[in-house]
Amino acid sequence: MKLSDGYWRVRQGFKAAWARQTITVDPIDNGLRARAAANLAYGDRSATLGGPMFTVTLSTPAEGVIRVVEEHYRGVPDRGPHFQLNVDPDASFEVFHDDHGTGLRAGCLEAVVSNPGEVFSLDFRSGGVNLTGTSYKGLGVYRDEAADYATASPRAHLDFDEGCGVRHNYMREQLRLAPDEKVYGFGERFGHFVKNGQSVEMWNSDAGTSSDAVYKSIPFYWTSKGYGVFVNHPEDVSFEVGSETVGKIQFSTRGERLEYYVIAGPEPKDMLRRYTALTGRAPYLPAWSYGLWLTTSFLTDYDDATVAGFVDGMRERDIPLSVFHYDCYWLRPYHWCDFEWDGDMFHDPSGTIAEHHRKGLKVCVWINPYLSSVSPLYDEAVAGGYLLKLADGSAFATDFWQPGMGLIDFTNPDAREWYCSKLGKLIDMGVDCFKTDFGESIPTNVVYDNGADPVAMHNYYTYLYNETVYRYLEQRQGKGQAVLFARSATVGGQQFPVHWGGDCESTYPAMSESLRGGLSLMSSGFGYWAHDIGGFEGDPGPDLYKRWVQFGLLSTHSRLHGSKTVRVPWAFDEESCDVLRTFTKLKLSLLPYLARGSRQVSEDGIPLMRPMALEFPHDPAVRYLDRQYMLGDDLLVAPVFSPDGCVEYYVPEGEWTNYLTGERIVGPAWVTGTFDYMSLPLMVRPGAVIPVQEGRVDTEGDLLDGVTLKVFAPEALGEEWTSVELRRGFEQDAAVVEFRMRRIGNALQAQASDTGLAWSIMVGDKQAHACQGAAELTW
Incomplete structure (x- = not known):
């Protein structure tokens, strides 16, 4: 959110105060606490009459991580929700003094506050290097004088200098950026991979892949200078990344309190290890999840015969299939999502699922957290108090996706148990996993069972939704066997994989947008990622379909999916079958290699699919690259993004080998080549040992x-x-x-x-x- 008007002025309609002078710095039981006045009060008793005053508290949850809590008014009620963090209450720290001020040391990371009487500053250092920091006009509180008293949010508080009414207040911080510093992360972002110059909003929405709106907002970033920052707020945090103030990264949110964590590197992988140790890591996934998934597509007409035709058609063409997914229309019209099969189209679901299992397939079905008022389950949910409510106690209702639909209140333990009981009937029937769709369009005018702030719950809802389904699958199937195919996410959502990129168009630009979104998500603590092979909206045609198949089968998880058109390869041409067969078997042959990389995901928080800047942080040529990536430690993938088959890609230092053709290229070098549908730049790192099982046709x-x-x-x-x-x-x-x-x-x-x-x-x-x-x- 932009809070200034150029460099000098405050945005019209706002009034601001900034932490200007350090007043006190004192050790406390768990760290260090400083107070900073908005005026020059030190040594001037008359200037101490009134405020604002800022309280800055430093502590550590783990080695190499420093927590910063900045407050204007203290003691403001906190209704939650809160991200679930793994904090060590006994993490060691040291308070020290040097020429620059008083500091807190947490292993390799230090935070230093300026001395009392000096201009307020807070600097972060590691290994003798000043990483970033804030100073006068960085930390501030802003009052929206144009706010409507009658509609003021629950987070609004008294005017900070006159106490004359209710206003919207915002807390803002600015941290320095070096001239050559690049910023990455923020969750799934479909624009430029390097975030410098962008405004980034933490607000999940159902908006496709072609805009600045996203399904997965993660208030975490890291930079090429060797540190990361996690802003610990589930609500709508707003970032200005070298945009509002060119030399600063700014973040703000409504209220009187701002909390963030500075995370040491020095390498990007070190930052991700520490960040995921704090917010959670992806679990191990079963082998079958890495095989090829095929769906019915979204709006297509399908029944038992259609599904059998798809499955048998893949077998007849020798294309190994691991998972079959039933999208929305396995449900009855107007009854989404009450977990009942449409009996007119599917006559014996249990028998059909058993037949899928006999053929070696796992079965996935589409679900969401919404419930149509047409379904008999709606009355059951209302009677049990399982739906989100309005302030008057009535159930929230909308016609958004289904008639008069309500939303499950996952803060209610009874509602979670009830929801899982419905999933249990499907698991008893043989369903192996669920596609947990939606979870983004959550209203903010509702009341939650646990009293949580509905604004903060907008993004956090998806965490509870996916956690509920994942944990129930884990309970029924055992650890290491649960799998979701989820669209929305927030901090910690990486613990409930897999996530896919959402509804993209069937175009080459959308294919590249999807990759950018995936690389940003992989930079934000997520280890696994998929996308709709062929694109979701539109008909890709044979050319784009074959190119997307190459890309999709060299992603961590691979799913054929569309909207109004199917994605079976013979719907395009026979060569599409050849391409799909070749790259599916290629991926299966690489399962030993992928298993090695999966251990890094679960043990270290290092993604299996990773941007070049994460793997080669000291090579300046890779910092902007978002059309190629590393799959594990040793495979470089550069998908084809144009119908002429031409690819320009970069290889770092050393002699790289094309896995498919044997061609050797000595780097560092930019390379341009033209590739047919059976090849692409799949380059192997010098000295790499790639374990393969040639001839593998399944995941067993x-x-x-x-x-x-x-x-x-x-x-x-x-x-x-x-x-x-x-x-x-x-x-x-x-x-x-x-x-x-x-x-x-x-x-x-x-x-x-x-x-x-x-x-x-x-x-x-x-x-x-x-x-x-x-x-x-x-x-």
Whole structure:
């Protein structure tokens, strides 16, 4: 939210006061507390009459993280909700003094407050480097003098200098940006990947992928200078990223209190480790979730015969399928979402699901948190008090998606239990997972069972919605087996994967928008991501469909989905079947490699699909790249975004190898190439060891049975043994086999910790099979 008018003036209709002079700085039990006056009061007793006064409290929830709480009026009631954070109450810290002031040290990160009597400042340092900070006219409180008294929000409080009425107050902070500093994150954002110069609003909405509105707002960012910032507010935080004030990143929210966490690096992966340790990490996912998903599409006509035709058509064309998804119209018209199959279209759901299972498929069905008033369940929900209410006690109702629909109140434990009981009937029927759609268009004029602030609940609603469904699946199926396909999210939502990118158009620009959104989400603590292969709105045609298939099968999760047109490949042309078959089998062959990367997601919070700036933070050429990405540590993917098949992409230092063609390119270099539908830039990092299982046609079984370790640019290996750990499965407790490799001249030596395992090593087209746990290959 812009609160100024140029550099000097305050925005018309607002009045402002800023923390100007440090008054006191004192140690407290859990950290450090400072007070700063809005005027020059130190040593002038007459200037101490009245305020405003700001209280700044520093503490630490963990090593390398400092929590900052900035308050104008203290003691204001807090109705919640609150993000669920993993805070260590015994985290160690140290209060110290130096020439710059008094500081709090939390491991490698320091925060220093200016001395009493000096101009107020708060600086963050790590490793002797000043990362960022705030000073006079940074921390401030703003009063909206144009606010309507009668409609003032529950967060509005008394006029801060005259006490003469109710106003909308905002707290604002500005942190310095260096001239060459780049900013990343903020959740799923479809615009430019580098956020400098943008205004970013934390407000979830159902708005597609072609605007600045998003489904997944995450008030967390990190920068190329080696730190991150998490603003701990579920409500509508507003960021100005080097926009309102060019050399600052500004964030503001309504009320009298602002809380944020500064997170040390120095590397981007270090920031994500610390951020996800605080807000939660994605769990392990079952192997089947990484296979190909096929849906009925949204507005298409389908029944038992249509579904059977889709499933059998994939089998007849030798295209491995892992999950079949029923979108909205498995439900009866006007009855969304009461969990009852449309009996006119689906005569024996239990039998059909059993047949899917017999064919090796998992089954997913579409749900949402809304309930049509036409359904008999609506009366049951009203009687139980399970729906969001208006101030007069009546149920909130709208005709937005269904007639007179209400919304489940997930702050009510009884409502959650009731909702899960309906899901339980589907699980009993054989349903394996749920697509938790919607959760963004949540009203702010409602009353929650737990009394939470409805404005703050707008974004937070999705957390409770997805948590409820995920935890119930986990309870029924066991840890490591629960899977969602969710659209909306907020902080902590990464604990309930998978998330997909929402409703994109069937165009090349929309395909690139989707990738930008995914890379921003992967920069914000989320480990897994999918998108609608072929695009959602419109007909992609054969060309775009085949290009999107390449991209989709080289994403962490892969789903064919559309709106009014289907996404089975034979609906386009026979070559589409060939492309889908080739890239589906390619992904299946890479499951051992993906399993290695999945461990990084759950153990370290490092995404499986990651922007180049995250993987190569010291290469200035990658800082703006948003049309290519790394899949795990070693595979660089540059999708084709034009019908001429031409791609311009960048490879960092070293000799990179195209996994599909064998072409070698020495970096750093910009490369331009033209690719057919069976190829694209899929480049392997120098010295990488890629475990593959050629010929795999499903997601079942041991991931190391008959595995081949493909070694690329082995010249990058040294004579010392290099250790590579591979997992036998995707489960958290999957057994690990250690492989050791070294190069002596043109000979590659390898050993495995499991001497009974059948495996081989491969360099180029030369392959050697293991004997008694060892192999040697000369190339």
